[in-house]
Amino acid sequence: MGNHKLRLSIAVGNYDRIRPMVDGDVQIDGVDPVFMLQDPEEIFFRAFRHADYDICELSLSSYSVKTAAGTSPYIAIPVFPSRAFRHTSIYVRADRGIEKPEDLKGKRIGVPEYQLTANVWVRLFLEEEYGVKASDVTWVRGGYEDPSRVEKIALKLSGDIKIEDAPEGETISSLLAAGKIDAVIGPRAPSCFDQGHPQVKYLFDDPHKSAADWYARTxxxxxxxxxxxxxxxxxxxxxxxxxxMKAFEQSKALALARLSDTAATKVTLPFVEDQLRAARKLMGFDFWPYGFAQNEHVVDRFLARHHAEGLSSRRLEARELFHPASLESFKI
Structure with missing residues (x-):
């Protein structure tokens, strides 16, 4: 009779936490997976334009837009392949008198897409912590390094939000380097920052500490x-x-076990054991939790903000994002 496993395409980023599945150390019960390891930009574009994959990583923001509208071809499970503190996501000109977040008011800020998940989180803490509202700045959108990038999905924003498109042929990075905008917010560093541009710096002097303080409070x-x-x-x-769900959990657990085995470190980075210890001290042993109960408060805060910004057409409940069978997890 042969093998009756489901042959499924799975598109995810090439993360340590999914490698055990890709390498075959962890099996998905009943599934014969074909893994495609791609950048999120490619995955999301293909997922939301054409639903190319059987299983794939999804932008939390784009998925929330589609779920609120009732047009998502996917249903999520509470697995979170990518999480990140976003205090490192704000880059500013050093010559514009921007010393603290409040100084962003009245400035021109470049974004690759307005609705990106990272940008929703940044706008959330800028307003909650520092009183800087989305309507206090002018948003300039365009590709970071390629002028032809567009928003993946149409947005309906409230009238007080000022958004303009980058000038023809310009990129967000080139505008920041030339001083034509004052700041950039986005999930990756613009190339002018990576290349050490003398007038481009982080907004927060110590973004790691700022993020840890914020986590301790929130x-x-x-x-x-x-x-x-x-x-x-x-x-x-x-x-x-x-x-x-089970396989992704097992895969992450194996990746973390490997990470903490530092007799011969698996990661090309010194002091990785200190980083791991610091993360667990701040955030608990399971600092990157999957599962609904452990993450409901995070998803809910995001959805409240997402709707308040006019990105989702209605206020979603956290549980609406996930398949009913995945809301309760059994303990292994």
Missing amino acids: KLFPIMHTLGIRKTLAEQHPWLPGAV
């Missing part, structure tokens, strides 16, 4: 991406969401 470890399963598949195979 207990928010921002979720960037979740994991989607094509809805038709989840309907045909009710066991699939649970099987995928």
Whole structure:
């Protein structure tokens, strides 16, 4: 009779936490996976334009837009392949008198896309912590390094938000380097920052400390991406969401065990054991949790902000994002 496993395409980033599945050390029950390791920009573009994959990483923001509108081809499970503190995501000109977040008011800020998950989280803490509202600045959108990038999905923003497109042929990085905008907010550093441009710096002098202080107060470890399963598949195979959830959990647990085995460090970075210890001291042993209960407060805060910004057409409840079978997890 042969192998009756489901052959499924799975598009995710090449993270240590998914390597055990890619390498075959962790199996997904009943699934014969074809992994495609791609950049999030490529995955999201193909997922939201064409639903190319059976299972894939999804931008939390784009997925929330689509879920609120009832047009998502995917249903998520509470696996979060990408999370990041975003205090490192604000880059400013050093010659514009921007010393603290409040100084961003009245400035021109470049973004690759307005609705990017990272940018929603940054706007959340800029307003909650420093009183800087989205309507206090002018947003300039365009590709970071390629002038042809566009927003993946159409946005309906409130009238007091000032958004303009970058001039023809210009990139966000080139505008910042030339001083035509005052700051950039986005999930990766603009190339002018990476190249050491003398007038481009982080907004926060010590973004690591700023983020740790914020976490200590809010207990928010921002979720960037979740994991989607094509809805038709989840309907045909009710066991699939649970099987995928279990494998992603096991894979992450194995990656963390390897990370903490520092007799011969697996990661090309000195002092990685100190980083791990510091993360667990600040955030607890399971500092990168999957599962609904452990993350409901984070998802809920994001959805409240997302709707307040006019990005999602209605205020979603956290549980609406996830397949019902994945809301409760059994303990292994």
